[in-house]
Amino acid sequence: MKNNFLEHIKSPKELRLLKQNELPKLAKELRNFIIDIVATKEGHLGASLGVVELTIALHYIFNTPKDQLIWDVGHQAYGHKILTGRKDIFDSNRQFGGISGFPKRDESIYDTFGVGHASTSISAALGMAIGSQLKGEDKHHIAVIGDASIASGMAFEGLNHAGVTDVNLLVVLNDNTIGIDPSVGALKQYLTNVKKGTQRQDNIFEALNFNYSGPIDGHDIDTLILELKRLKTVKGPKFLHVITTKGKGLKQAEENQVKYHAPGKFDAKTGNIIVKAETIKAPKYQDVFGHTIVELAKENKNIVGITPAMPTGSSLKYMMDEIPKRAFDVGIAEQHAVTLAAGMATQGLIPFCNIYSTFLQRAYDQIIHDVALQKLPVIFCLDRAGLVGEDGATHHGVFDLSYLRCIPNLIIFAPRNEIELRDIMYTAQFGLAKPIAIRYPRGKGVTIDWKQPFKKIKIGKGEQLKSGNKLAILSIGTIAQNVAEAIDLCNNKEDIAHYDMRFVKPLDETLLHTILKKHDSIVTVEDNTIKGGFGSAILEFVAFHQYKNTIKTLGIPDTFIEHGTVNELQQTVGLGAIGLKNYFEVL
Ligand SMILES: Cc1ncc(C[n+]2csc(CCOP(=O)(O)OP(=O)(O)O)c2C)c(N)n1
Numbered sequence: 001m002k003n004n005f006l007e008h009i010k011s012p013k014e015l016r017l018l019k020q021n022e023l024p025k026l027a028k029e030l031r032n033f034i035i036d037i038v039a040t041k042e043g044h045l046g047a048s049l050g051v052v053e054l055t056i057a058l059h060y061i062f063n064t065p066k067d068q069l070i071w072d073v074g075h076q077a078y079g080h081k082i083l084t085g086r087k088d089i090f091d092s093n094r095q096f097g098g099i100s101g102f103p104k105r106d107e108s109i110y111d112t113f114g115v116g117h118a119s120t121s122i123s124a125a126l127g128m129a130i131g132s133q134l135k136g137e138d139k140h141h142i143a144v145i146g147d148a149s150i151a152s153g154m155a156f157e158g159l160n161h162a163g164v165t166d167v168n169l170l171v172v173l174n175d176n177t178i179g180i181d182p183s184v185g186a187l188k189q190y191l192t193n194v195k196k197g198t199q200r201q202d203n204i205f206e207a208l209n210f211n212y213s214g215p216i217d218g219h220d221i222d223t224l225i226l227e228l229k230r231l232k233t234v235k236g237p238k239f240l241h242v243i244t245t246k247g248k249g250l251k252q253a254e255e256n257q258v259k260y261h262a263p264g265k266f267d268a269k270t271g272n273i274i275v276k277a278e279t280i281k282a283p284k285y286q287d288v289f290g291h292t293i294v295e296l297a298k299e300n301k302n303i304v305g306i307t308p309a310m311p312t313g314s315s316l317k318y319m320m321d322e323i324p325k326r327a328f329d330v331g332i333a334e335q336h337a338v339t340l341a342a343g344m345a346t347q348g349l350i351p352f353c354n355i356y357s358t359f360l361q362r363a364y365d366q367i368i369h370d371v372a373l374q375k376l377p378v379i380f381c382l383d384r385a386g387l388v389g390e391d392g393a394t395h396h397g398v399f400d401l402s403y404l405r406c407i408p409n410l411i412i413f414a415p416r417n418e419i420e421l422r423d424i425m426y427t428a429q430f431g432l433a434k435p436i437a438i439r440y441p442r443g444k445g446v447t448i449d450w451k452q453p454f455k456k457i458k459i460g461k462g463e464q465l466k467s468g469n470k471l472a473i474l475s476i477g478t479i480a481q482n483v484a485e486a487i488d489l490c491n492n493k494e495d496i497a498h499y500d501m502r503f504v505k506p507l508d509e510t511l512l513h514t515i516l517k518k519h520d521s522i523v524t525v526e527d528n529t530i531k532g533g534f535g536s537a538i539l540e541f542v543a544f545h546q547y548k549n550t551i552k553t554l555g556i557p558d559t560f561i562e563h564g565t566v567n568e569l570q571q572t573v574g575l576g577a578i579g580l581k582n583y584f585e586v587l
């Protein structure tokens with residue numbers, strides 16, 4: 001199909017020149033454009049397909065960028081990017097050096113707020129609206145938030161505040177009844193009742209002083225335009241409830257919404273997912289976690305599993321399917337997930353609280369105040385630690401070692417491979433009398449034969465992986481693989497020793513004394529920021545004991561790392577095997 005309308009749209013100005021009856025055709029073109037690019041370049045699909053009409057209607061009615069549009073999470077903003085001047089570069093979406101998969105202030109004046117983590121839109125839009133009011137500016141501020149994201153504490157906090165203001169704020173709830181996985185909780189049931197109109201109940205949003213309208217069909221452009229025009233004239237906080245279908249317009253994406261949230265490559269014509277020929281036979285760390293927790297929980301009745309809205313991503317889904325009573329998806333509620341785990345631990349349960357490293361940042365006080373201070377033996381499984389790839393700066397899990405290391409009572413472990421992940425899970429469920437954080441990366445490891453009989457891991461014990469008399473490389477976690485490859489490439493490989501320290505806390509002090517006495521030069525390697533993480537822990541130890549060795553710390557530099565494949569990003573920061581080899585050889 002020729003993109004008769006889309007090809008002329010360089011910004012919303014051209015969009016606003018179209019007649020209203022031309023917009024459904026534009027929607028078709030936009031939807032096909034998104035499908036064509038995501039089919040080959042990958043990325044988030046279902047969410048953007050679901051808001052095509054809403055995106056067009058918002059830019060058509062509101063005077064963006066003067067009026068400010070804030071997308072929650074931002075994974076649904078592909079249509080917005082395409083209509084706001086990025087059509088010609090949209091094929092670089094999420095690629096190394098290309099545009100970001102999320103709205104980003106540096107990228108466009110239409111991206112009013114940088115996003116990636118959920119549930120920030122209402123607070124940000126409210127902040128902007130208050131700013132406009134204080135400056136005497138007359139503009140509109142529109143937050144678009146999904147049904148899963150609005151159930152998060154932060155969104156409630158924003159609504160609660162907005163409801164006692166008289167600012168020009170419109171919250172659009174894009175309700176498609178699903179997050180990545182099906183939405184959960186009482187609010188979801190409430191929204192379902194509102195839609196069905198079967199049950200009389202007070203309107204929550206009206207009770208919070210919002211002028212509520214809807215639910216309306218979010219795929220009917222005329223209805224959307226009529227209602228948005230009306231809302232433009234209403235003062236104060238307003239709430240529009242819009243019903244959409246995630247994946248709209250691509251049959252498979254509508255029918256299998258979980259899979260097509262971010263399906264990878266697919267055939268744009270048929271919608272069928274293109275199954276990659278497996279080059280690596282090893283399992284994903286996520287599946288090792290998922291299968292192992294089921295195996296352990298079958299034997300140990302006190303084990304419970306918790307995920308804040310990532311059952312498929314984390315593979316806790318396996319436990320939710322097999323042992324549903326003891327596996328909990330609590331929605332996008334990281335803070336609640338952590339304190340829920342703490343409460344469970346007080347009752348003798350053994351909570352495995354699985355949270356992506358980047359999303360655990362949300363629950364920092366809960367880790368300190370509710371868990372560590374009370375020495376509650378919560379087992380944190382920090383998924384997506386290290387560089388995550390195409391999601392980029394908002395999602396890399398490169399701060400956890402630094403933000404966790406300063407917390408007393410917390411054990412911090414990073415498995416080198418799948419077997420170690422299994423074994424530490426096995427070890428932790430016996431009860432460590434303290435919380436433990438276990439960090440592991442996104443995707444596949446290296447061990448094909450990972451399902452070995454369980455072995456207990458000694459807390460605080462590192463391991464020598466290779467001997468050598470001159471240089472000692474100390475690594476933590478799965479980056480050991482790159483280190484091993486790098487050493488193997490070195491001309492002077494016989495001189496280089498390699499230690500996997502395994503625990504960032506407690507450090508293996510005995511082993512460290514041995515290493516420091518034996519080797520003049522030490523290099524630490526981690527896929528965490530070099531500020532405050534593993535390398536810093538070693539430097540503190542060396543300074544405290546007044547060793548005079550030369551210590552170099554390698555890790556993620558003190559800057560936000562953008563998007564690209566993990567390999568590309570590792571190479572850029574010098575953590576690829578070749579970069580490490582070049583570094584080791586000259587020492
Ligand atoms: C704090 C945080 N937790 C979890 C996620 C992962 N995540 C991204 S999108 C999403 C689901 C969002 O669902 P919804 O708000 O309904 O939007 P939809 O995808 O349906 O458009 C989740 C859980 C995140 N981005 N941020």
Ligand SMILES: CC(=O)[C@@H](O)[C@H](O)COP(=O)(O)O
Nearest residue numbers: 073075116262313384391442
């Ligand atoms: C937008 C968002 O936060 C999620 O969709 C995230 O992209 C999931 O990441 P994984 O693909 O690593 O599960």
Ligand SMILES: [Mg+2]
Nearest residue numbers: 146147178179
């Ligand atoms: Mg949703």
